[in-house]
Each structure stands twice: as C-alpha cells, then as structure tokens.
Amino acid sequence: MAHDTHIAADTVQPAGILPEVFREAVAQADVAISITDTAATILYVNPGFERVTGYSLAEARGQNQSLLSAKTTPPAVYTQLWETIGKGEPWSGRLVNRRRDGSEYLADLMITPVRDGDGRVANYLGIHRDITELHRLECQVCNQKALIESVVDSAPLAMALLDGERRVVLDNLQYKKLTSELGVGEAAKIILDAVRAEHGDTLGVPRDGAQAFADREIRIDREGGKAPRWFSCTGTWVRSVNAATYAFFGARDSIYLLLIAKEITQQRAQQEQARMAALQAMMAEENRVSGLRESLSAALFHMEGPMNVLASVVAMQGRRGQHDPTAAALGEALRAGQQALDTLRRATPDLIGESVSAANINELLRDVLDLATVRLLRAGIMVTWKPQATLPVIYGRPVRLRSMFKALVDNAIDAMNTKGWQRRELTVVTRSRAGSVEVLIEDSGPGIPPALHLKAFEPFFTTNPGGVRHAGTGLSMAQQVVADHEGIIEIDADYDSGCRMRVALPCQRETF
Numbered sequence: 001m002a003h004d005t006h007i008a009a010d011t012v013q014p015a016g017i018l019p020e021v022f023r024e025a026v027a028q029a030d031v032a033i034s035i036t037d038t039a040a041t042i043l044y045v046n047p048g049f050e051r052v053t054g055y056s057l058a059e060a061r062g063q064n065q066s067l068l069s070a071k072t073t074p075p076a077v078y079t080q081l082w083e084t085i086g087k088g089e090p091w092s093g094r095l096v097n098r099r100r101d102g103s104e105y106l107a108d109l110m111i112t113p114v115r116d117g118d119g120r121v122a123n124y125l126g127i128h129r130d131i132t133e134l135h136r137l138e139c140q141v142c143n144q145k146a147l148i149e150s151v152v153d154s155a156p157l158a159m160a161l162l163d164g165e166r167r168v169v170l171d172n173l174q175y176k177k178l179t180s181e182l183g184v185g186e187a188a189k190i191i192l193d194a195v196r197a198e199h200g201d202t203l204g205v206p207r208d209g210a211q212a213f214a215d216r217e218i219r220i221d222r223e224g225g226k227a228p229r230w231f232s233c234t235g236t237w238v239r240s241v242n243a244a245t246y247a248f249f250g251a252r253d254s255i256y257l258l259l260i261a262k263e264i265t266q267q268r269a270q271q272e273q274a275r276m277a278a279l280q281a282m283m284a285e286e287n288r289v290s291g292l293r294e295s296l297s298a299a300l301f302h303m304e305g306p307m308n309v310l311a312s313v314v315a316m317q318g319r320r321g322q323h324d325p326t327a328a329a330l331g332e333a334l335r336a337g338q339q340a341l342d343t344l345r346r347a348t349p350d351l352i353g354e355s356v357s358a359a360n361i362n363e364l365l366r367d368v369l370d371l372a373t374v375r376l377l378r379a380g381i382m383v384t385w386k387p388q389a390t391l392p393v394i395y396g397r398p399v400r401l402r403s404m405f406k407a408l409v410d411n412a413i414d415a416m417n418t419k420g421w422q423r424r425e426l427t428v429v430t431r432s433r434a435g436s437v438e439v440l441i442e443d444s445g446p447g448i449p450p451a452l453h454l455k456a457f458e459p460f461f462t463t464n465p466g467g468v469r470h471a472g473t474g475l476s477m478a479q480q481v482v483a484d485h486e487g488i489i490e491i492d493a494d495y496d497s498g499c500r501m502r503v504a505l506p507c508q509r510e511t512f
C-alpha cells in the first residue's frame with residue numbers, strides 16, 4: 001500500500017485543505033516523523049527524522065523501527081507499547097535510541113494508530129524528538145534538589161517555608177521533629193505567635209531577601225514537668241517563581257516566609273541557673289522585708305484598735321474637764337503608745353523599688369514553682385503545670401508579680417499540707433484571653449467557704465489562725481499587686497474541689 005494514501009484519507013481531511021498541504025506539513029515538520037505498517041516496518045520518514053536519527057528515507061524504508069533501538073530499553077516498555085497500540089490506543093513514552101553513527105540519545109516518542117476507511121488500524125504514526133539535553137537538565141535539577149534537601153535535612157536548624165496563608169509548604173527533618181516534640185500543632189505557628197507575643201513584631205512588608213525579623217529569642221513553655229525550650233529565630237522573605245500556567249507570561253511570583261529556628265535551650269539553661277541563683281537571693285531578701293512588714297503591720301493593726309479606744313477615753317475626759325491623776329496617767333499612756341506606734345511605722349521597711357518592664361507570666365510562674373519545689377516535694381503535692389505555649393507580655397513590675405504568685409502558691413501548699421489531708425494536687429494554668437493573660441491556681445485543699453470569698457482579701461484575715469507562716473496578709477497583698485496592674489483577682493465560686501484563684505492581668509495598659 002502507498003503510504004501517502006492514508007494521510008490523505010478523505011474521512012480525516014478538513015474541507016478546503018489539499019492533500020499536498022498535509023504532505024508538505026509532515027515533510028517540513030521539525031520533529032522526527034515515521035509512518036509504519038502494523039508490524040512497525042517503516043513506509044515513510046520525513047527529513048526531520050533524518051536530522052534526528054541520521055537515517056534517510058531511502059535507508060529507513062522497509063526496515064523495522066527497532067532499527068533505532070539501542071537495546072537498553074527494558075523489554076517491559078516495548079511490551080506495554082505494543083499492548084497499548086495493539087488495542088488501537090495512542091502510546092507515549094521515552095526510549096533509548098541509537099543513531100546511524102552509533103551515538104545514543106533519549107527519544108520522547110508518541111505513537112498514534114491510524115485507521116483505514118473500515119475503521120481498522122492500518123498504520124502507525126510515530127513522532128519523536130531528542131530530549132537528551134532536557135533529560136540531562138532534569139537530572140541536574142533533581143540531583144541539586146536531592147543535594148539541597150540532604151544539606152537542609154542534616155542542618156541542626158528547624159526550617160520551614162510558609163506561604164501567604166502561613167501554611168507550611170516545605171520543611172526539613174528538624175522542623176518535623178520539632179513539631180512532633182512540641183505536640184501542640186504546627187511549630188511555625190507557635191514560633192510566629194511567640195515572636196509577636198514577646199517582641200510585638202509585625203512581619204513588615206514582604207520583599208524578596210528582606211528580613212521579617214532576625215535573631216529573635218523566644219521561649220516555648222510545655223505542659224507537665226517539662227522545662228521550657230528556647231529558640232533563636234529568623235524570618236526571611238523569599239520569592240518563588242509561580243509554576244502555574246496563568247503566570248507564564250506575567251510576573252505573578254509568590255513571596256514566602258522562610259522561618260529558621262535554632263535551639264538555644266542549653267545556652268539559656270546556663271543563664272537560667274545564674275538567674276535562679278540571683279532570684280533566690282533576691283526572693284530571700286524580699287521575704288525578709290515582707291515578713292518584717294507583715295509582722296510590723298500586724299502589730300500596728302492590733303495596737304491601733306486599743307489606742308483608738310484610749311484616745312477616745314482621754315478626749316472624753318478632756319471634754320468633761322477631768323484632770324485627776326488617772327486622766328493624766330491615761331494621757332501619758334496615750335502619748336507613749338502613739339510614740340511607740342510612730343516608732344513601729346518608721347521601722348517598717350519600704351517595699352523594694354522596682355520599675356515597670358515587660359514580664360512573661362509563664363516565666364514568673366515557672367520561677368515560683370521552681371522556688372517552691374522543695375516545699376512541694378516535702379508536702380507530697382503533685383503539680384500539674386499547664387502553660388499556654390506562648391503568652392503575650394505584660395507590662396508591669398515582675399518582682400511584685402512574682403511575689404504575688406508566690407503568695408498564692410504558698411497559700412495553696414499551706415491549705416493542703418495539713419495532717420491527714422489526702423488529696424494533694426496543685427494545678428497552675430495560663431492562657432491568653434481577649435487582651436489579657438489569665439492564671440488559674442487550683443489546689444485540692446479544703447477550699448474557702450463562699451461566704452468568706454470577699455472577706456478572704458481583707459488584711460489579717462486567715463482561715464488558719466494557728467498558722468505560723470502568714471499573719472493573713474497574703475491575699476490582701478496579692479489583691480493590691482493585681483489592682484496596681486489594673487487586673488482582677490477572685491476566688492472561683494464554681495470550683496468545689498478545693499480552691500481556685502483566678503488572676504487576670506491586662507496586656508495593654510494606659511497608665512501605671
């Protein structure tokens with residue numbers, strides 16, 4: 001059969017296009033085209049075929065297409081090729097071919113079965129091009145990608161690439177490990193929240209190569225007895241070429257945020273040790289001062305009552321014009337008593353001065369629990385520490401806040417540490433609420449009866465009159481500190497498994 005009759009078949013020829021046009025189009029096409037019979041015997045090849053393979057029409061005609069096989073393509077590929085075209089379906093794939101001069105090339109081949117007027121497959125149309133260079137470049141890209149991935153994976157840094165919706169589109173092994181270790185969702189979100197919470201950073205305007213933030217040290221708190229972890233974080237904007245078709249001619253590139261987090265927990269642990277030692281010394285001094293203030297305030301409070309009575313008696317006697325020896329003695333006693341009160345007031349030490357600064361409530365509570373470890377262990381109290389992984393900062397007086405939380409934790413320990421008390425559990429929770437940070441300190445002690453919930457904040461009120469540790473000023477002091485920070489402190493009336501103190505401190509404050 002003549003090979004050109006099939007291409008010029010009337011059934012497939014669009015009206016108005018001459019058979020010669022088809023012939024010329026095939027002849028001049030810049031790809032290797034061959035037309036075979038159903039046994040792959042070559043009937044026709046175009047000049048493009050000669051340019052790719054080195055075989056002219058005269059040399060190729062009558063030969064099988066296997067003429068081009070480099071004999072290295074796996075037989076399974078040919079089996080699949082023949083199975084497909086045998087069913088009358090087109091096949092496309094890659095084969096290793098050999099040119100006339102013996103050199104090998106990679107062919108990207110498409111075979112289309114061509115049917116005759118009766119609908120039977122009579123010929124095959126083969127179109128292929130040399131994709132050796134393309135394949136080489138593909139391999140190069142793959143190798144580079146594998147190399148970059150192995151370098152990025154073995155780096156001791158957690159890395160993640162985030163898209164505009166802050167979704168992780170690429171990450172390394174360290175990042176995956178970090179996410180699973182933190183166990184509270186995507187690590188990138190926690191890191192970005194912490195950067196914002198601790199440094200108030202906005203990420204700025206995305207610009208290729210610009211840094212959204214650099215070397216930001218953040219602290220991530222974890223539940224249970226686990227120590228907090230520290231990271232030094234950097235965010236860099238990077239541009240990525242958009243692979244979508246719509247962006248082919250447009251400059252619709254996307255900007256991503258490359259997040260790099262380096263763990264610095266060990267370095268921080270050493271600093272923390274030194275800080276804790278200094279803190280212990282400072283808290284000891286604080287305790288001494290507040291103990292003294294507490295004792296002297298209690299003495300003043302208890303003496304002021306009788307002194308007021310005495311002052312009224314002396315005033316009454318004065319009004320009645322009584323000037324007998326008893327009145328004189330009472331007047332003398334009043335003067336001496338007032339002098340003694342003045343002396344006590346002067347002897348009352350001032351609170352340690354402190355300026356306003358940014359405070360991390362998780363850090364303060366963690367300090368308090370660390371400082372109370374020995375007491376907690378001695379009392380056999382089980383502690384559940386449930387911090388929100390990252391918290392917004394509070395602007396206030398950290399030393400006073402820490403003392404306030406310490407007073408609440410001390411109260412909780414005292415409440416449970418009584419002879420015969422079985423359930424000894426302390427739970428400390430932190431969480432951020434709209435514009436504030438909330439702290440819950442729950443103990444499984446006997447609790448405070450609802451009728452005393454307000455009275456408990458009065459100075460010198462105590463449910464434990466025989467107690468040696470406090471004169472009943474802990475809660476009044478706590479209320480004072482919270483009020484100074486424009487916050488709220490209350491005893492949760494709905495909690496009936498002990499006592500739950502709720503402290504809410506606002507993040508933003510107008511004044512101080």
Ligand code: FAD
Nearest residue numbers: 036038039040065066068069078079082095111124125126
């Ligand atoms: P073969 O012994 O020829 O065959 C290998 C496998 O193919 C066997 O499993 C056999 O069963 C099956 N097979 C072979 N011929 C047929 C057939 N007529 N019907 C059913 N199954 C069959 N091969 C290339 O290597 N490079 C090319 O560029 C190329 N272009 C082609 C273009 C067209 C249009 C067609 C139809 C085929 C093309 N082939 C090409 C396939 C080629 O015909 C050979 O099948 C292949 O080269 C393997 O040849 P071989 O001598 O190594 O093995």
